[in-house]
Amino acid sequence: MSDLERMAVSRRRFLQIAAATGVVVACGPATTGGGAAATGGKISGTITVSYPDEAGFKPKYVEQAAAALKAQFSGLAVTIDLQKINSDDYYTKLLLRLDGSDVPDVTHVGGNLIGELADAGYIEPLDDYVKQWDEWQYYPDSVKNGVSYKGKVWAIPYGLDMRWLYYRKDDLQKAGLPADWKPANVQGILDAAAAVKKANLPNVLPYALYAGPAGSGGTADHAFVPLLWAYGGQLQDQGGKWIGDSPATRKVMAYYAKAYGDGLSPKDILTATKPWTAMREKIGNGQLALLFEGGWVYGGWAAKDKAATQANVGYNLHPTESGGPSFTVGGPGTCWYITAKSKNKQGAWEFIKAVNTKDIVAKLNIEDPHPVARTDSANVAEFKADPYLVASTEALTKAKFTPVDAAYPKVQQAIQKATARVAAGEVSATEGAQRYTDDLKQAVGADKVTTQS
Amino acid sequence: MTVAGAGAIGPRSIGLGRTFKRNRLYFAGLTPAALLLALFFVGPALWALGSSFTNRALVGIDAANPRFVGLDNYTRLFGDPDFARVIVNSIVFVVGSAIIGQFILGLGLALLIDHAQHRGFRAANFVYAAVLLAWVDPTLIAGFLWVAMFDFYYGSLNVALGLFGLGPVNWFGQAPMLAVIIANVWRGTAFTMLIFLGALRTVPGDVYEAARVDGANAWRRFWDHTLPMLRPIVALTLLSITMSTFGTFIVIQVLTNGGPSFQTEVIALYAYHEAFQAHEVGYGSTIAVAMLALNLSFAVFYLRWSRARA
Numbered sequence: 127m128s129d130l131e132r133m134a135v136s137r138r139r140f141l142q143i144a145a146a147t148g149v150v151v152a153c154g155p156a157t158t159g160g161g162a163a164a165t166g167g168k169i170s171g172t173i174t175v176s177y178p179d180e181a182g183f184k185p186k187y188v189e190q191a192a193a194a195l196k197a198q199f200s201g202l203a204v205t206i207d208l209q210k211i212n213s214d215d216y217y218t219k220l221l222l223r224l225d226g227s228d229v230p231d232v233t234h235v236g237g238n239l240i241g242e243l244a245d246a247g248y249i250e251p252l253d254d255y256v257k258q259w260d261e262w263q264y265y266p267d268s269v270k271n272g273v274s275y276k277g278k279v280w281a282i283p284y285g286l287d288m289r290w291l292y293y294r295k296d297d298l299q300k301a302g303l304p305a306d307w308k309p310a311n312v313q314g315i316l317d318a319a320a321a322v323k324k325a326n327l328p329n330v331l332p333y334a335l336y337a338g339p340a341g342s343g344g345t346a347d348h349a350f351v352p353l354l355w356a357y358g359g360q361l362q363d364q365g366g367k368w369i370g371d372s373p374a375t376r377k378v379m380a381y382y383a384k385a386y387g388d389g390l391s392p393k394d395i396l397t398a399t400k401p402w403t404a405m406r407e408k409i410g411n412g413q414l415a416l417l418f419e420g421g422w423v424y425g426g427w428a429a430k431d432k433a434a435t436q437a438n439v440g441y442n443l444h445p446t447e448s449g450g451p452s453f454t455v456g457g458p459g460t461c462w463y464i465t466a467k468s469k470n471k472q473g474a475w476e477f478i479k480a481v482n483t484k485d486i487v488a489k490l491n492i493e494d495p496h497p498v499a500r501t502d503s504a505n506v507a508e509f510k511a512d513p514y515l516v517a518s519t520e521a522l523t524k525a526k527f528t529p530v531d532a533a534y535p536k537v538q539q540a541i542q543k544a545t546a547r548v549a550a551g552e553v554s555a556t557e558g559a560q561r562y563t564d565d566l567k568q569a570v571g572a573d574k575v576t577t578q579s
Numbered sequence: 580m581t582v583a584g585a586g587a588i589g590p591r592s593i594g595l596g597r598t599f600k601r602n603r604l605y606f607a608g609l610t611p612a613a614l615l616l617a618l619f620f621v622g623p624a625l626w627a628l629g630s631s632f633t634n635r636a637l638v639g640i641d642a643a644n645p646r647f648v649g650l651d652n653y654t655r656l657f658g659d660p661d662f663a664r665v666i667v668n669s670i671v672f673v674v675g676s677a678i679i680g681q682f683i684l685g686l687g688l689a690l691l692i693d694h695a696q697h698r699g700f701r702a703a704n705f706v707y708a709a710v711l712l713a714w715v716d717p718t719l720i721a722g723f724l725w726v727a728m729f730d731f732y733y734g735s736l737n738v739a740l741g742l743f744g745l746g747p748v749n750w751f752g753q754a755p756m757l758a759v760i761i762a763n764v765w766r767g768t769a770f771t772m773l774i775f776l777g778a779l780r781t782v783p784g785d786v787y788e789a790a791r792v793d794g795a796n797a798w799r800r801f802w803d804h805t806l807p808m809l810r811p812i813v814a815l816t817l818l819s820i821t822m823s824t825f826g827t828f829i830v831i832q833v834l835t836n837g838g839p840s841f842q843t844e845v846i847a848l849y850a851y852h853e854a855f856q857a858h859e860v861g862y863g864s865t866i867a868v869a870m871l872a873l874n875l876s877f878a879v880f881y882l883r884w885s886r887a888r889a
Contacts, residue, residue: 550839
């Protein structure tokens with residue numbers, strides 16, 4: 127009767143949250159400790175650093191920072207809680223933990239989550255700390271804005287997010303396209319995908335367009351949002367209302383209908399567990415021809431075979447409705463946070479400083495390729511010598527940023543629901559755009575949603 | 580003529596004190612079970628009920644200050660087009676997987692194996708073992724096993740079809756509900772089979788003797804004698820598998836996670852997704868309460884039906 131056992135497990139889970147939530151209600155929003163940033167005081171005790179890592183680039187730098195810290199402060203012990211799971215699973219686990227009292231002092235999640243974490247009172251504002259940190263001057267204002275919410279700084283980024291439209295030169299050439307392919311406009315992506323499909327290359331998928339909840343954050347940030355911008359649409363209007371049905375939304379949905387209806391993008395993206403893992407791997411080994419993905423995924427291919435990656439993987443900015451490669455989607459990337467309930471915030475801050483030195487930021491971003499968050503790290507010779515990193519850093523000047531808004535993660539989920547319907551072929555593009563309005567209303571409340579005709 | 584104790588009703592018109600004195604051994608025996616039920620079932624159910632009247636969330640402003648929102652979540656639930664879809668999916672899944680699949684297949688297997696064992700066919704034991712093996716598999720493993728079967732590129736089913744020159748089928752794209760139903764039937768049939776195998780042994784043989792003398796054929800013997808005698812068991816089994824199937828989570832989560840789109844999203848998955856992916860614990864609890872209410876109504880229906888002609 128294991129179904130009954132299953133139900134019992136989920137009930138226990140609810141009970142855990144019941145207990146945990148009760149604690150939070152009792153505590154209320156955490157207050158920010160006055161004078162927490164006092165320097166010169168003796169730093170001792172224990173700090174716990176919790177972070178997720180699947181790719182394997184970060185652990186050695188975290189260890190290095192911890193060792194440096196222990197050398198600097200003899201009384202300080204650093205416990206490292208490395209979780210080898212993807213960032214989505216980590217985030218759910220972290221939230222359940224932050225609800226309780228046994229929280230890590232330092233945590234490491236996406237900068238796009240600052241709004242909702244700050245609103246929940248889970249994270250500590252860092253203004254008092256950065257004020258006394260000389261090296262904060264190396265972070266450009268755009269980066270500082272990216273990690274600010276309601277007038278306060280909440281997190282320290284190490285590398286910034288940007289995305290590329292990746293293409294396999296070998297696959298496109300076999301389909302009769304040039305090795306230095308550049309789409310003339312958005313339609314050019316679908317045309318290239320159609321050419322690859324027509325060439326009928328064995329074991330090669332033409333294109334992967336993330337859709338549905340399985341695509342996770344990628345469905346919005348690596349597919350729907352850049353397409354929306356490409357067709358001249360916006361996520362929010364001037365008054366901050368989220369835009370549902372609009373001419374641009376309908377065009378995006380029509381693009382989805384074409385990509386999935388014509389079999390250019392595989393339907394298993396909608397049901398697979400973490401389809402992005404498979405898609406990144408496939409483009410790395412030539413089994414996928416086109417994919418708009420995070421700049422950082424290049425690191426996985428380069429770590430495996432740098433020469434082959436440089437020879438076969440091309441990258442372009444995202445095209446628009448009327449023009450070729452034009453823009454990318456930017457973001458603050460994964461950041462370091464101090465939790466509000468931490469009992470050793472000063473120790474936690476010292477760790478964050480130690481893991482964000484000029485040297486570590488440069489080296490980590492070379493392996494795990496991102497434009498660096500602190501500009502002085504870009505002056506490291508090794509960083510300057512890497513054409514991919516230079517191009518990625520340059521691309522940031524053409525980046526459009528997703529909103530720093532506590533409701534944005536909910537909007538991303540509305541986007542997942544809406545794109546899934548069209549990709550699964552359940553509704554037409556027009557109806558799909560209309561249903562997106564309903565999804566937004568469910569997610570953020572009807573009064574915060576508008577439409578454009 | 581009950582085969583097993585299908586819910587004994589206690590004496591009615593006796594004073595409370597006397598009832599307690601008479602039955603104190605029963606009470607003592609029931610206490611541990613009652614405590615566990617209270618801890619693991621009634622408590623969380625009450626918590627979910629309470630939570631369903633709030634906007635409690637895992638993150639965001641509502642996590643810091645959860646508020647009482649009255650019936651807002653219920654208003655939202657009944658106006659939620661996704662919820663209507665989830666209910667339809669759940670009914671299709673329960674009817675297909677529990678009632679048509681597990682129940683009819685399980686009963687059929689039990690009758691066949693029972694018959695074969697009476698005749699001394701040894702092969703029946705292999706069938707018995709095979710069905711049982713599917714059941715003792717941990718659910719998660721069973722789920723991954725079916726992922727491996729249904730996979731578009733490398734799945735056993737498509738490889739097998741390929742041997743006959745048939746094109747690969749996108750199981751989750753074309754028939755996702757059927758795919759999850761098949762996996763769940765495979766996994767759960769043993770339970771029904773075991774119950775009925777046990778029940779069939781309690782049917783006295785002389786009933787069949789008499790029927791045979793009267794010239795009843797196999798179908799009539801089954802319909803007139805076996806089924807009525809199994810009636811309370813039928814009701815209890817249906818109740819049990821309906822409720823457990825209604826709460827199915829792991830098999831579907833592993834196979835499709837509710838997709839593509841909402842095509843296999845059943846109520847337990849929806850409650851989980853709203854509570855833990857959308858981080859809206861209040862709304863997730865509301866869905867869980869709706870699920871509990873539906874399960875209770877199934878229970879009342881089946882129990883009434885089982886007593887109707889008892």
